[in-house]
Amino acid sequence: MSTVTADSATAVAPAVDLRGVSRWYGNVVAVNDVTMALTAGVTGLLGPNGAGKTTLLHMMAGFLAPSRGEVLVGGAPTWRNPSVYRQLGLVSEREAVHGFLTGWEFVLASAKLHRLPQPEAAARRAIDLVELADAQDRRISTYSKGMRQRTRVAAALVHDPQVLLLDEPFNGMDPRQRMHMMELLHGMGEAGRTVLFSSHILEEVEQVSGTVQVIVAGRLAASGDYRHIRRLMTNRPHVFTVSSSDDRALAVALMGQPSVTGVELDAGGLTVRAGDYGTFTRALPKIARGAGIRLRRVLPADESLESVFSYLVES
Numbered sequence: 001m002s003t004v005t006a007d008s009a010t011a012v013a014p015a016v017d018l019r020g021v022s023r024w025y026g027n028v029v030a031v032n033d034v035t036m037a038l039t040a041g042v043t044g045l046l047g048p049n050g051a052g053k054t055t056l057l058h059m060m061a062g063f064l065a066p067s068r069g070e071v072l073v074g075g076a077p078t079w080r081n082p083s084v085y086r087q088l089g090l091v092s093e094r095e096a097v098h099g100f101l102t103g104w105e106f107v108l109a110s111a112k113l114h115r116l117p118q119p120e121a122a123a124r125r126a127i128d129l130v131e132l133a134d135a136q137d138r139r140i141s142t143y144s145k146g147m148r149q150r151t152r153v154a155a156a157l158v159h160d161p162q163v164l165l166l167d168e169p170f171n172g173m174d175p176r177q178r179m180h181m182m183e184l185l186h187g188m189g190e191a192g193r194t195v196l197f198s199s200h201i202l203e204e205v206e207q208v209s210g211t212v213q214v215i216v217a218g219r220l221a222a223s224g225d226y227r228h229i230r231r232l233m234t235n236r237p238h239v240f241t242v243s244s245s246d247d248r249a250l251a252v253a254l255m256g257q258p259s260v261t262g263v264e265l266d267a268g269g270l271t272v273r274a275g276d277y278g279t280f281t282r283a284l285p286k287i288a289r290g291a292g293i294r295l296r297r298v299l300p301a302d303e304s305l306e307s308v309f310s311y312l313v314e315s
């Protein structure tokens with residue numbers, strides 16, 4: 001977990017610090033006792049739909065009050081604290097932009113809302129950063145989805161905030177637009193900004209960020225280095241459906257394996273429960289070969305992200 005250690009005098013204070021944060025809507029608990037600290041660089045906030053990602057981001061941005069706990073940005077509470085807004089930018093999930101404005105007008109309006117001393121210079125810098133200068137004088141209604149998204153990022157960055165929060169920024173983008181947005185986020189992280197983006201897609205997070213916060217049903221399920229979390233996800237018990245040239249003989253051979261915890265045989269083939277993914281998938285071809293059996297099909301039966309997430313929560 002990316003906590004700041006007290007033993008190091010040079011430890012960097014987290015830009016975003018959540019301490020025992022909960023938020024409920026009536027009797028729905030959207031966020032449940034979350035503690036996390038974010039420092040410079042890009043972090044992915046990974047979780048299935050309805051996990052509480054938007055609620056967390058909105059509390060960080062000062063749009064929502066926590067029901068319990070503290071949400072700090074730069075050491076100050078975000079709720080009802082306009083001075084914090086100068087340090088952060090939020091790109092929300094919904095894509096509402098005024099299509100009749102040009103990209104330039106939209107970003108400039110944001111600079112003026114922030115009452116920046118030189119709004120034109122700030123708008124120019126933000127537009128250059130997202131590489132939209134060529135299209136800045138066209139109406140937003142003529143932009144592609146990716147260009148609209150970049151316009152919104154420019155508007156959120158116009159005041160050069162230390163913290164940038166993005167809610168599902170890759171939704172609906174084609175691969176090229178995705179790549180461009182990923183490079184943009186990378187660059188901002190490398191420049192020392194604290195960037196947090198939410199996603200429900202594991203691969204998306206893997207490509208952009210080495211650090212992940214996994215949120216499931218309002219709780220922080222796992223946190224830290226992506227590879228560590230990936231291992232947690234693959235080292236869990238797995239169920240496979242297997243069909244072969246002789247399912248009955250294969251069932252007998254598999255039952256003798258320590259990595260196998262259960263085998264069921266029916267007309268459709270075998271359902272095999274294995275202790276972990278790697279050991280079983282390495283052992284299976286050898287076992288089949290040893291018994292003179294040909295494998296026809298091996299499919300993981302429980303690979304939905306939902307099942308991976310619920311495993312993380314239960315473990």
Ligand SMILES: Nc1ncnc2c1ncn2[C@@H]1O[C@H](COP(=O)(O)OP(=O)(O)OP(=O)(O)O)[C@@H](O)[C@H]1O
Binds near residue numbers: 047
């Ligand atoms: N204004 C609200 N009133 C009541 N319940 C809400 C409200 N906003 C969110 N919720 C509930 O809180 C939970 C978390 O929602 P949230 O939008 O934060 O999740 P999410 O991870 O961002 O999901 P998604 O990706 O689908 O937006 C869900 O059960 C949702 O139905």
